[in-house]
Amino acid sequence: MPVNELWPRIDIRAIGAYHPVVDDQNYERLRKFVSDKGADLFGVASTDRIRQYIHEELIDVAANLPFAVSIGVRLQRSVLDTLINRPNLIYKTHYRQVNAMLDNICQLTAGYIQREGYSALPINASYIIDWEKQNAHISHRHVGLEAGIGFWGKNNLLVHPEFGAGIRLATALTDFPLKVDSPIEGSCRDCDACMVACPAAAIDDDGFDFDKCFEQVKKFSRENNYNLHICGLCVRACADARRKT
Numbered sequence: 228m229p230v231n232e233l234w235p236r237i238d239i240r241a242i243g244a245y246h247p248v249v250d251d252q253n254y255e256r257l258r259k260f261v262s263d264k265g266a267d268l269f270g271v272a273s274t275d276r277i278r279q280y281i282h283e284e285l286i287d288v289a290a291n292l293p294f295a296v297s298i299g300v301r302l303q304r305s306v307l308d309t310l311i312n313r314p315n316l317i318y319k320t321h322y323r324q325v326n327a328m329l330d331n332i333c334q335l336t337a338g339y340i341q342r343e344g345y346s347a348l349p350i351n352a353s354y355i356i357d358w359e360k361q362n363a364h365i366s367h368r369h370v371g372l373e374a375g376i377g378f379w380g381k382n383n384l385l386v387h388p389e390f391g392a393g394i395r396l397a398t399a400l401t402d403f404p405l406k407v408d409s410p411i412e413g414s415c416r417d418c419d420a421c422m423v424a425c426p427a428a429a430i431d432d433d434g435f436d437f438d439k440c441f442e443q444v445k446k447f448s449r450e451n452n453y454n455l456h457i458c459g460l461c462v463r464a465c466a467d468a469r470r471k472t
């Protein structure tokens with residue numbers, strides 16, 4: 228994409244003093260680095276586009292980091308195939324390992340950027356800092372949306388055109404000059420696979436019911452002694468639905 232098409236999406240006040248260059252070469256080098264470490268998906272958003280989804284604890288540091296790098300790992304199809312009516316131990320293990328993998332790639336990416344002489348703030352895949360509001364330091368979904376990784380699905384998840392919601396995400400904020408991606412076109416159209424699969428009826432055409440989902444994942448956790456809020460049934464349904472199309 229030509230540079231002049233990217234500028235309108237970036238707040239020049241935020242980056243002008245630092246690196247008034249949108250850099251295709253850095254983008255390609257970083258994309259290759261991230262891919263070589265095992266990530267399946269890579270995209271870059273302007274931090275300005277997702278500033279309202281950054282926790283106040285990071286706002287000051289994020290002001291100097293105009294690029295948000297979205298890193299994605301695809302879940303294993305065979306693991307998702309084991310999810311029938313409830314989460315299970317193989318999914319729990321996979322969930323943990325993919326989070327660890329993403330966290331690792333994110334830290335390595337930040338290290339790479341720092342060695343290049345720039346700053347990066349790695350934000351792990353999954354931890355919660357405000358239990359009441361169920362908020363993390365940043366919304367990886369919104370970063371991924373802006374970075375062109377996928378579109379917002381009826382299941383309230385980021386849906387990749389090919390892998391569906393069967394992806395997990397992490398983010399690194401940085402001042403390493405990069406080109407910025409655009410959001411992609413895409414929609415669920417008349418699909419309703421996740422609605423059918425959800426045991427809590429948390430998804431319908433009017434939207435997503437956070438409370439119903441939260442109660443269900445807590446129930447699964449209690450019943451199975453998982454000590455983790457996982458479910459994955461809408462993830463599996465979506466990965467299956469996109470696979471068929």
Ligand code: B12
Nearest residue numbers: 352362363366367368379383384385395396456457458459
């Ligand atoms: C806390 C949390 C939960 C909580 C509640 C989250 C919530 N607020 O909805 C609970 C425990 C219920 C939960 C459940 C699940 N989670 Co969760 N969760 C998180 C976590 C750690 C923090 C979320 C956060 O900070 N939210 C704050 C708000 C501001 O941001 P947001 O939630 O992303 O966006 C909200 C609004 O923007 C709005 N919104 C509604 N409609 C639309 C439409 C558009 C177009 C836009 C722009 C916004 C918007 O609704 C959103 C949800 O409230 C994130 C990791 C992260 N750091 O992002 C993972 C994360 C969102 N979870 C994930 C997953 C997969 C799950 C589960 C499937 C559990 C599982 N793994 O088995 C379910 C699915 C629930 C669902 N269908 O949404 C993935 C999603 C991956 C993807 N493909 O999108 C994430 C990104 C983890 C990761 N590293 O990949 N989760």
Ligand code: SF4
Nearest residue numbers: 425440443458460461
């Ligand atoms: S995670 Fe489970 S309960 Fe929550 S929306 Fe998806 S299928 Fe429904």
Ligand code: SF4
Nearest residue numbers: 380381415418421465
């Ligand atoms: S399962 Fe179908 S309706 Fe649900 S989010 Fe995926 S594509 Fe959209």
